[in-house]
Amino acid sequence: MSKGSETITPETPTFPTRYWHKLEDGRVQCDLCPRYCKLRDGQRGLCFVRANRSDEIVLTSYGRSSGFCIDPIEKKPLNHFLPGTPVLSFGTAGCNLACKFCQNWDMSKSREMDTLMDQASPEKIARVARxxxxxxxxxxxxxxxxxxxxxxxIARACRAQGIKSVAVTAGYICDEPRREFFSYMDAANVDLKAFSDEFYLKLCGGQLDPVLETLKYLRHETDVWTEITTLLIPGENDSESELEAMSRWVVDNLGADTPWHFSAFHPDWKMMDHPPTPPVTLSRAREIAMSAGLHHVYTGNVHDERGGSTYCHRCGKRLIGRDWYVLTEWNLTADGRCCDCNSPCVGVFEKHPGEWGAKRLPINMELHP
Known part of the structure; x- marks a missing residue:
């Protein structure tokens, strides 16, 4: 539980928030996520961007970003949501978990608001995306x-322009804000970082159950297209027993059609002492998950055309071939069925795939008045 030792200044720009309440001891508790940071006036929460100003929790990063870039949607990773199309990606600063292996630590662990140099209104972001x-x-x-x-x-502005919204998240959020947040999302990739409280506590400073609750909520109470990612770290969350238990949970609670991405760890942030994930570990995890009954399991951060492609779960036909982020085959009908056996493939597909490929295009918002 964070004590919010860092402070905001009177000059810090802020935006009002809803999920908090005052405590009898004069502090204010943030109720956005299961950390429940209890903050005195001027203190920031562990996430760094939510703070107590004048006995109210405010957001300090509204309207500012660490940068914008157009990516392939497969990089999120989402393999069953508008394949081949470009997505305008951006982030801010801070995070409500403290993962020692974070591979975006320069942004998620940033304590320098000066890194948020790109300013853009929600309406501008939607317009530039279009x-x-x-x-x-x-x-x-x-x-x-x-x-x-x-x-x-931003999601509201995007809907007005016919643009979808995608959340790439660890799913560490409380019930009421969860319901509001995901009501504006069209797709999500949720990090299921491991399948033990020990891992979440030791390496992330969090808990497993809230993440599982988010996944079940998305699957059973929303229409948000949802895929899962697990970063496999040698010696930490890659044992056969944990992968089997996690696979059974996904099948039993989310269903066999849930796409799951196993991605490769590389030494970073505070885990430079661990080796990179061998490709064979990803392939083994994929086999374990598919043996448990999952239909669409992928390998990521490695060159593996088979592990990156989508197959018909009934006849085995390669439906969407992928070489990294480039689509090499498309064998789906206009209504998303296998061209050979006519079995449906789960996902959000259009009549034709996109042609964005593997391009990564940084966007300077100042050039888009």
Whole structure:
């Protein structure tokens, strides 16, 4: 539980938030996520971007970003949501978890608001996404739940322009804000970092159960298209027993059609002493998950055309071939069925795939008045 030791200054720009309440001892408790940071006036929460100003929790990063970039949607990763299309991606600063292995630590662990140099209103972001031919906007790089007011306003503006919204999140959020936040999202990739409280506590400073609750909520109470990612760290969350238990939980609670991405760890942030994930570990995890009954399991951060492609779960036909982020085959009908056996493939598909490929295009918002 954070004591919020860092402070905000009178000059810090802020935006009002809803999920908090006052305590009898004079502090204010943030009720956005299961950390429940209890803050005195001027203190920041662990996420760094939510703070107590004049006995109210405010957001300090509204309207500011660490940068914008057009990516392939497969990089989020989402393999069953508008394949081949470009997505305008951005993040802010801070995070409500403290993962020692964070691979976006320069943004998610930032304590320097000066890194948020790109300013853009929600309406401008939606307009630029449309002008650049993006089918969606992704709230990513750091967890969007901590800047949910900004993300929700952008999502509203995007809907007015016919642009979808994608949340790339660890799912560490309380029930009431969870319901509001995801009511504006069209797709989500949720990090299921491991399947033990020990891992979450020791390496993330959090708990497992709130993440599982988010996944069940998305699957059973929303229409948000949801995929899962697990970063496999050698010696930490890659044992056969843990992968089997996690796979059984996904099948039993989310269903066999839930896409799952196993991605490769590389030494970073505070875990430089661990080796990179061998490709064979990802392939083994994929086999374990598929043996448990999952239909669409992928390998990531490695060159593996088989592990990155989508197959018909009934006849085995390669439906969507992928070489990294480039689509090499498309064998789906206009209504998303296998061209050979006519079995449906789960996902959000259009009549034709996008042609964005593997391009990564940084966007300077100042050039888009």
């Amino acid at each position: 002008e650049m031919g993006c089918r969606s906007v992704a709230y990513t790089y750091n967890d969007p739940v901590i800047f949910m007011e900004y993300a929700i306003d």
